[in-house]
Every structure is written in structure tokens, then in C-alpha cells.
């Protein structure tokens with residue numbers, strides 16, 4: 035590599051501090067790598083400290099220098115601020131256990147549960163204590179207090195001035211109890227780790243290292259920055275690199291006012307001007323992204339040199355699925371292995387089996403404890419230990435303690451289970467790789483993304499990396515930029531504005547927009563060749579202001595993956611599926627058609643039987659129990675005993691072929707009914723006023739009939755109308771933003787409006803999906819033209835059915851479909867002999 039004059043200046047800089055600034059792609063890290071090699075030759079590689087923004091960045095730095103080092107060291111201090119902080123703490127004799135975000139949140143949640151009735155501790159906020167959303171706020175706020183190294187006295191003063199003194203007083207007191215709790219168990223969280231290390235100071239580091247290099251200092255938070263400042267203040271020759279807009283000179287002036295600055299301004303990346311690909315509908319945006327990548331790959335760009343960056347995780351998932359459909363190899367964001375409670379639980383089980391008693395206490399609150407007694411499992415593992423290798427032991431622990439995370443295909447996972455499972459699989463994989471390599475496995479390092487895969491990542495996680503082609507998806511106002519002006523419950527502006535008033539809304543807006551602008555600049559500067567921005571603004575949604583001036587390009591859609599859907603057998607004019615053009619539909623048929631026309635065709639047109647499932651039968655049984663129990667005609671007491679008597683009468687042992695499945699189904703059954711009893715049944719007269727259960731209807735819509743049954747009809751909360759309730763026993767919930775489109779609920783509304791008996795109870799004013807596994811309700815708002823719009827939707831759907839329009843839908847809920855082997859969108863459904 036030929037270095038520029040500026041880079042060479044950095045490499046040759048004599049001992050002493052130096053500030054290195056430069057925008058993205060100006061070669062700051064390259065300059066640091068060469069300086070590192072020079073200093074290593076002089077002082078020894080183990081005496082040159084390197085601090086990177088993340089573990090992944092440190093791994094990349096290591097990859098660059100390792101081949102050029104001669105050896106002679108056991109380990110290299112190429113790490114992050116957290117790594118250095120942990121090292122500092124360990125050298126004081128402490129051996130804390132580092133909690134991940136999820137665990138920190140769980141500790142806060144447990145403490146708040148214990149304090150739920152302690153009005154003495156929470157005099158003004160006691161109404162919130164015990165609520166999950168409040169625990170989230172508190173967990174984030176105690177983290178931020180530490181991350182900002184906030185002085186409690188100053189925070190309290192600022193909060194008093196902002197008239198929020200009471201809530202902060204209670205939070206600050208909680209923060210002390212939280213720290214005591216962590217100390218008692220020997221735990222430390224990520225922000226606390228930096229805060230405690232900065233309290234310890236730099237003495238030991240100054241003697242240990244001959245020089246330091248700090249990359250991406252602009253990304254460091256207050257506590258991480260303090261560690262760098264301490265290194266500088268202690269006189270350690272350090273080069274600190276960062277973005278020119280980050281005012282590094284100003285930020286580091288107190289630590290070392292004399293440090294000269296080198297500015298790199300020659301960009302090594304010469305990308306073309308970014309282009310905008312505007313797509314007609316959001317459902318087509320993932321296809322356009324796949325098209326852009328396939329196009330670039332066709333021009334010779336390797337998959338591993340391309341990335342898709344998004345602001346929203348949901349968008350990344352949708353795009354990831356589309357890429358997989360098109361056969362594009364994708365590197366998913368690494369599972370958060372270190373943070374996953376499931377992985378912690380497995381490690382604790384193995385520790386307990388080796389006699390680590392505190393691991394048992396931790397396990398009491400872990401996901402393993404929900405399924406099996408951890409002590410018994412540890413005994414089992416201890417017995418197997420002498421005859422089984424560690425990897426097999428870990429697999430055994432997983433099978434016995436966490437196999438319930440694996441769901442059969444017809445039963446989609448909830449997101450939390452999916453994340454937990456990803457983490458466990460990543461951990462077990464890391465163990466296996468470690469065992470294969472004959473070295474100690476390090477499950478804390480994220481999986482490498484693989485040699486030739488497209489990276490799909492958040493913009494923030496992409497900082498510091500580059501690719502030849504980058505697609506930035508979702509360039510819409512509200513997403514990129516997503517401007518935030520609201521105050522959180524514990525207003526963080528008080529932590530940084532302790533010497534003045536908290537910023538007003540316009541200033542918050544300006545700051546948030548500036549932050550978003552920086553984020554977008556980061557995204558578009560990741561590409562060495564080309565950045566393609568994509569956007570699919572729906573009516574009422576604006577194109578992002580950041581891309582409005584970009585030149586536009588037509589989307590290139592990838593050819594349909596992997597084969598064009600075959601047309602259904604031609605029946606038109608020969609043997610129409612619906613010869614008289616008159617349909618008898620049900621609300622669930624309409625729902626199936628609106629989700630996937632092909633599935634409708636197989637199930638109701640061809641009357642192909644699906645395979646049924648344990649979960650469908652379980653749902654039916656739960657419906658039956660609630661129908662009988664809540665039947666207004668039944669002259670029976672509505673007690674918990676009666677509910678579970680009916681549950682026993684309705685239960686069938688033949689719903690699952692295997693005993694573990696049967697036991698799991700029985701557990702789900704009792705849990706669902708128990709939760710329903712707790713949240714609704716036990717309320718008695720204060721609970722829902724049930725007017726009817728399993729209410730049958732049969733209405734005419736145009737030439738067609740629509741029939742069905744409504745699970746429950748209640749008196750609505752307004753006391754005059756009625757509430758239509760549809761039970762859901764699956765795990766997947768309709769997204770809030772999709773509720774207005776739910777055709778099944780809209781059909782029930784229409785039925786309740788047209789059926790004279792139901793209409794006599796009053797107008798349907800509430801439409802509710804009730805998810806029994808969580809007892810969470812989702813409501814569809816009733817608009818003035820609700821019935822007319824629903825009639826029009828049903829007629830339009832019926833027209834399409836009669837016209838035999840049965841294309842598979844790329845957005846369908848395929849997890850609940852049994853026709854994969856007949857569906858061209860699935861590999862198993864492609865015709866034999868086709869690629």
C-alpha cells in the first residue's frame with residue numbers, strides 16, 4: 035500500500051499525542067495499522083494498545099496486522115474500551131461477570147417486581163412499578179446514568195429545575211440499590227464496567243503499554259471517551275482518530291491541549307454518485323433490492339463485497355427473506371450470543387455440573403428452570419461428564435433444558451424464541467468449531483459472516499466497514515430520517531445539560547435531524563463503487579429528504595424466484611371451478627384468500643385436505659371450553675374449578691402422536707385457560723358482559739352468501755353497542771398497523787350489522803382479536819363507512835375467486851400453510867427436474 039503524505043506523517047509521528055481526523059474512506063485506519071506495525075517493531079506488539087469501536091472492528095484490525103507480525107507474543111491488546119475496562123478491573127483482583135443488555139434488563143425487572151408494593155421506595159411512581167414498560171425505562175435510564183458518568187447531585191438539580199425532581203429522586207435512589215445488587219452478586223453491566231474502570235484510573239495501563247492507538251473515537255460515549263482521555267492525560271503516546279465533525283481537538287483539549295492534528299482529506303473511495311431506485315409498492319422493495327444485487331453480481335461484484343443497510347430490523351428481515359428466495363447468499367447479523375439468557379443458562383448448567391454453586395442460584399430465574407429442575411439436570415450432566423466430551427454435554431444440556439425453543443414447522447416461533455434459538459445455535463456452533471480446532475472456544479466473539487455473502491445490517495453496525503456496492507433501503511421520511519422530539523419518561527437531556535435548562539422541542543428536533551443526517555452520511559459513504567438507495571413511498575408517506583436530489587433509476591426486478599409460478603391447470607371454458615359464479619364463503623375463507631390466493635385454491639377450490647396440526651386441535655379445544663363456560667344460557671357457576679372441569683372434559687389425548695408433544699400441548703392448554711381466568715374470568719361481574727358465544731351468522735353479500743361463527747359477542751365498553759371478540763390461540767400476532775385491513779374482523783362487523791338478532795343488541799362498536807397466550811387484545815377501529823367498505827372488499831374478493839385468480843403471494847403467512855410441496859415459491863414445490 036502506498037501511503038499518502040498525511041498517512042505517512044501519522045506513521046512517522048514521534049512519541050507524543052496526535053489527533054487524526056478524516057472523513058469516511060480517507061484511510062485513517064490504514065494509517066493506524068502502519069503506525070501499529072512501526073511501533074510494534076520498536077516496543078513489541080504486546081506493548082501497543084489499540085482501542086477499536088467494537089469487537090468486530092478489533093477483529094478486522096487484528097486480521098490486518100497479524101500476518102505482518104513476527105510472533106513472540108501470547109496475546110495482543112487490540113481490543114475495545116470495554117475490553118480494556120474489564121482488564122483494569124481484573125487486575126484489581128475483581129472477577130466480575132459481565133451482564134448483557136437482556137440480563138441487565140432482567141435484573142432491573144426482578145428488582146422492580148420485588149419493589150412493586152414498596153410505596154416507601156417509590157412514593158410517586160409506585161403505580162408504574164411492576165409494569166414491563168416502566169422496567170424498560172428504568173433499565174435504560176440506570177444504564178445511561180453510568181454511561182454519561184452523571185453526577186447524581188447535578189442531575190437532581192437539573193431535574194428539580196425541569197419540575198421532574200420527584201421521579202429522578204426515586205430513580206437515583208434505585209440506581210444505588212441496583213449497583214448494590216450487582217456488587218452483591220459480583221456482576222457488572224456494560225455501562226457500569228466503563229464507569230468503574232474510569233474510576234480506577236489509568237496508572238497500571240500507563241506502565242503496561244508503550245503507546246496507544248484509538249480508532250473511531252467520535253463513536254465513543256462519555257464513559258468510553260473518559261478512558262481515552264485518561265490515557266492521554268497520563269502521557270501515554272496516543273494517536274486518536276475520528277471524524278472531522280466530531281470536534282476531537284475540543285473534546286481532548288483538557289486531556290492534552292498540545293496534541294497536534296493531522297487531517298486526511300484525500301478519499302480513497304471514488305464511488306459514483308448515489309442513485310435512487312423508486313418502487314411503486316412497499317411489497318416490491320425487497321424484490322428491487324434483490325434485483326440491484328443480482329445486477330451487480332452479474333457485472334462481477336462478489337457477494338461478499340455487497341451490503342444492504344437498513345434503519346429498521348423488520349425491513350432487514352423482509353429483505354433477507356427476499357434475497358434467500360432469489361438464491362442470494364446472505365450473512366445475517368450475528369446472533370447476540372453473549373446477551374442471550376438462553377446461552378447463559380446453558381453455561382450455568384455446565385458450571386453447576388462442575389460444582390459452581392452460585393450458578394444454581396442464577397439458573398433459578400433462567401429459561402431452563404421453566405422446563406426442568408436445574409439441579410437434576412446438573413446431576414445428570416455430572417454423571418455423563420467423565421464419559422462424554424464437552425460439546426456433546428452442551429448439546430445434551432440443550433436437548434434436556436431448552437429443546438422447547440424448537441417449534442414444529444406448522445407452529446411459528448415467537449420472536450423471542452427465535453432470537454434465543456439463534457443464539458444457542460451460534461454458541462453450540464462456536465463450541466464445535468473450537469473443539470474441531472483444538473482450541474478454547476470463544477463464544478463471545480460474533481460469528482464471522484462468511485467469505486462470500488451479502489451483508490444485511492443496520493446502518494449503525496456498518497460504521498467502519500466498506501463494500502463495493504451498498505444498497506440503503508427504506509429511504510422514507512419517518513424512517514430515514516426518523517426525527518425524535520419527545521422526551522422519554524426519564525429525560526436523558528438532563529444528563530448532558532446539567533449546567534443549563536433541558537433543550538426545548540425545536541432544539542431537540544434540530545439535534546435529532548443532525549444525528550439522522552450523520553447516520554445517512556455514514557450509510558452512503560460505505561460504498562467504494564456505488565450506493566443504491568431504495569424507497570417505496572405509499573400514499574401519504576414522503577420520500578426521504580436525503581435522497582430527493584439523487585438521480586433516479588428504474589428498478590431492475592430479479593426474475594421471479596426461482597421459477598415462474600406455474601399457472602393452475604387451465605379450467606376456463608372447460609370446467610370452471612365455480613360454474614354458477616355464486617360463492618358460499620366464510621370469514622376465514624376470505625381471510626385465507628386475502629393472505630394467499632393459491633392456498634385458498636388448494637384448500638377450498640380443490641378441497642385438498644391440509645395435514646391438520648396439534649396446534650389447530652388445541653385451538654379448537656380452547657374455543658370449545660370458553661364457549662361452554664361463558665354460554666349465557668348455562669346455569670352454572672363461573673368458577674375456576676368449573677372452568678378446569680370443562681377443560682378436562684374437552685381434553686383429548688389423541689391430538690398429538692408423541693408424548694412430549696402431548697405434554698407440551700397440555701401445558702399450553704392449561705396455561706392459556708389459566709391466564710384467561712386470571713385476566714378475564716376471575717373478574718366476575720366486572721369482567722366482560724357476554725351476550726353470546728359461537729354466534730352463527732349467514733348474510734347475503736351481492737349474489738354470494740357469507741357464513742360463519744363469531745367466538746364471542748360482548749356488551750361494548752360504551753354500554754350501548756356490542757363488541758365482537760375473536761379468540762386467537764397462535765403465537766403470531768397481527769401487527770397493529772395491519773389491524774384495519776383484517777378482513778375477518780371486518781366481516782364479523784358486517785355480519786353483526788346485518789344480522790337482525792345481533793343488530794337488536796346494538797351497533798357493533800368494538801372489534802377485537804384476543805390473543806389467549808398473552809391475553810393481549812388488538813382492536814380494529816370502526817369507521818362510519820365500515821360496512822360499505824367491507825361489502826365492497828368481499829365482492830371484489832369474490833370476483834377474483836370466480837375469475838380463478840390463484841397466484842401464490844410472496845407475503846403470505848407460509849408458516850401456517852401445509853401446501854409447500856404444491857407451491858412454486860418453495861423449493862420442495864418446484865417441478866421435479868427443474869433447477
Ligand code: SF4
Nearest residue numbers: 630842846848851857
Ligand atoms: S406456501 Fe405460502 S405462497 Fe405457497 S400456497 Fe402456501 S401460503 Fe401460499
